Amino acid sequence: MSNASTPYPRDISVRVYPRSVSGTFRRIKTVILVLAYTVYYGLPWLPWHREVGPDQAVLFDVIGRKYYLFGLVVQPEQIFWLAGFLVIAALLLFFVTGIAGRVFCGYFCFQTLWTDLFFRIEKWIQGERPARIRLDESPWNASKILKKGGTWLAWGVVAFWTALTFSLYWGDAGDLVARFFTGQAPSAMYITTAILTFTTFTMAGVAREQTCTHMCPYSRFQSAMFDKNTRMVAYDRARGEGAEGRARVTRELKKREQRQAAGIGDCIDCGYCVQVCPTGIDIRDGLQISCIHCALCIDACDTVMDRMGWEKGLIRYSSEVEEAGGKVKWFSLKNVGYGLGLLLATAVLVWSVMSKPPLETAVRQVRQPLFVTVSDGSVQNSYEIKLSNQTTRPQDWRLSLKDIDATLDTGNIDTVHLEPLKHLLVYAKVRQAPGAKAADKVRDFRFVATPADKTLQPVEISARFYRP
Numbered sequence: 235m236s237n238a239s240t241p242y243p244r245d246i247s248v249r250v251y252p253r254s255v256s257g258t259f260r261r262i263k264t265v266i267l268v269l270a271y272t273v274y275y276g277l278p279w280l281p282w283h284r285e286v287g288p289d290q291a292v293l294f295d296v297i298g299r300k301y302y303l304f305g306l307v308v309q310p311e312q313i314f315w316l317a318g319f320l321v322i323a324a325l326l327l328f329f330v331t332g333i334a335g336r337v338f339c340g341y342f343c344f345q346t347l348w349t350d351l352f353f354r355i356e357k358w359i360q361g362e363r364p365a366r367i368r369l370d371e372s373p374w375n376a377s378k379i380l381k382k383g384g385t386w387l388a389w390g391v392v393a394f395w396t397a398l399t400f401s402l403y404w405g406d407a408g409d410l411v412a413r414f415f416t417g418q419a420p421s422a423m424y425i426t427t428a429i430l431t432f433t434t435f436t437m438a439g440v441a442r443e444q445t446c447t448h449m450c451p452y453s454r455f456q457s458a459m460f461d462k463n464t465r466m467v468a469y470d471r472a473r474g475e476g477a478e479g480r481a482r483v484t485r486e487l488k489k490r491e492q493r494q495a496a497g498i499g500d501c502i503d504c505g506y507c508v509q510v511c512p513t514g515i516d517i518r519d520g521l522q523i524s525c526i527h528c529a530l531c532i533d534a535c536d537t538v539m540d541r542m543g544w545e546k547g548l549i550r551y552s553s554e555v556e557e558a559g560g561k562v563k564w565f566s567l568k569n570v571g572y573g574l575g576l577l578l579a580t581a582v583l584v585w586s587v588m589s590k591p592p593l594e595t596a597v598r599q600v601r602q603p604l605f606v607t608v609s610d611g612s613v614q615n616s617y618e619i620k621l622s623n624q625t626t627r628p629q630d631w632r633l634s635l636k637d638i639d640a641t642l643d644t645g646n647i648d649t650v651h652l653e654p655l656k657h658l659l660v661y662a663k664v665r666q667a668p669g670a671k672a673a674d675k676v677r678d679f680r681f682v683a684t685p686a687d688k689t690l691q692p693v694e695i696s697a698r699f700y701r702p
């Protein structure tokens with residue numbers, strides 16, 4: 235009988251040998267794992283038809299300064315979308331963490347996903363937890379070299395393909411792979427692949443849970459987002475320990491009634507929850523910085539409770555409020571604030587993407603000199619007008635003036651022809667005759683760009699005209 239004793243590693247520097255477990259949360263994690271890998275490894279190979287541009291669904295063309303995301307083409311002018319996306323990601327993280335703790339760590343973080351895969355590879359080759367412990371304790375021989383070497387080789391292949399896949403997002407995937415293996419790829423690709431292969435292998439295969447515990451900054455400040463209503467993986471101490479602590483199953487302490495009569499709790503001190511933990515901790519010791527909230531200990535304990543014929547949930551998602559017998563307040567001021575911020579930021583980003591104009595414009599007035607007076611007495615101002623085609627179709631535009639009694643001179647350019655996703659700089663002179671109406675010293679007016687394509691709307695560009 236004990237309150238705290240456990241034969242399993244509590245010191246995080248001790249190597250962890252996670253045991254397999256099945257259950258609801260394991261299934262959820264597996265589904266997320268498969269989806270995440272399918273997306274990550276598959277996206278660079280997904281074809282996508284465009285009138286111009288690559289036939290690849292997702293491609294970040296740094297040299298061409300264009301980022302292709304399915305039907306969307308992001309140009310440097312829209313880089314603020316990236317800022318918006320990062321704000322949304324941060325708010326989502328705060329919102330979810332405030333409600334359900336480290337869900338991101340337990341289910342979605344790259345480190346968790348890749349470590350999970352590397353654990354599986356280790357298990358496929360070296361066997362279940364006891365076999366792996368025995369293998370590590372045994373002297374080096376042919377079998378050990380084969381199993382350890384096979385594991386490292388498989389990890390190396392996964393790490394390499396992970397790293398190579400990252401590079402494929404930055405160019406034509408098929409072409410890059412062919413050039414990579416024939417020694418004709420850019421040196422940046424070889425360097426990136428080498429660095430990422432090394433870091434993936436090290437983080438997911440060697441450092442594993444140490445990355446979460448010692449290197450990840452998020453584990454340090456995540457508790458600032460918790461409150462009494464946050465649901466976290468927790469051990470029901472009152473039920474598990476009873477009045478006299480926990481105890482293993484013996485002939486005298488087999489049935490629940492026997493245990494309750496002796497003041498013993500429902501925890502049979504089997505250690506299964508500790509054995510399945512990927513970070514090697516004991517959830518019965520309370521909330522710990524190393525706990526990534528993967529909920530595998532819930533599956534483990536539920537399996538044990540099932541076998542004993544007792545109610546599940548000795549380890550479960552719970553909050554401080556629930557433990558004290560209260561009801562969770564989902565809509566605390568903090569969560570509502572995060573939620574509203576999230577909705578607002580998402581709405582603004584979606585609106586900004588959906589309302590992306592087919593033509594981006596900018597005008598810059600030539601200021602040296604601000605104006606010139608021509609020999610016939612007319613006054614002339616000059617402008618540089620940037621017209622940028624944001625679509626994947628060619629466009630033709632004609633320029634004219636509005637709100638000013640003046641003439642427009644764009645040299646030989648009658649119609650501005652813009653290739654898809656290209657821009658042009660038009661040099662425009664606006665000239666006002668001596669007797670022009672309302673010849674103020676400073677006058678606001680507009681350039682009007684009228685499309686040849688009637689499905690598009692004319693675009694007005696504000697500018698200012700100066701006179702002596």
Ligand code: SF4
Binds near residue numbers: 524525526529
């Ligand atoms: S204690 Fe439980 S929830 Fe926390 S990391 Fe270990 S297995 Fe996952």
Ligand code: SF4
Binds near residue numbers: 500
């Ligand atoms: S799995 Fe459940 S019963 Fe077994 S040691 Fe953990 S908390 Fe106790």
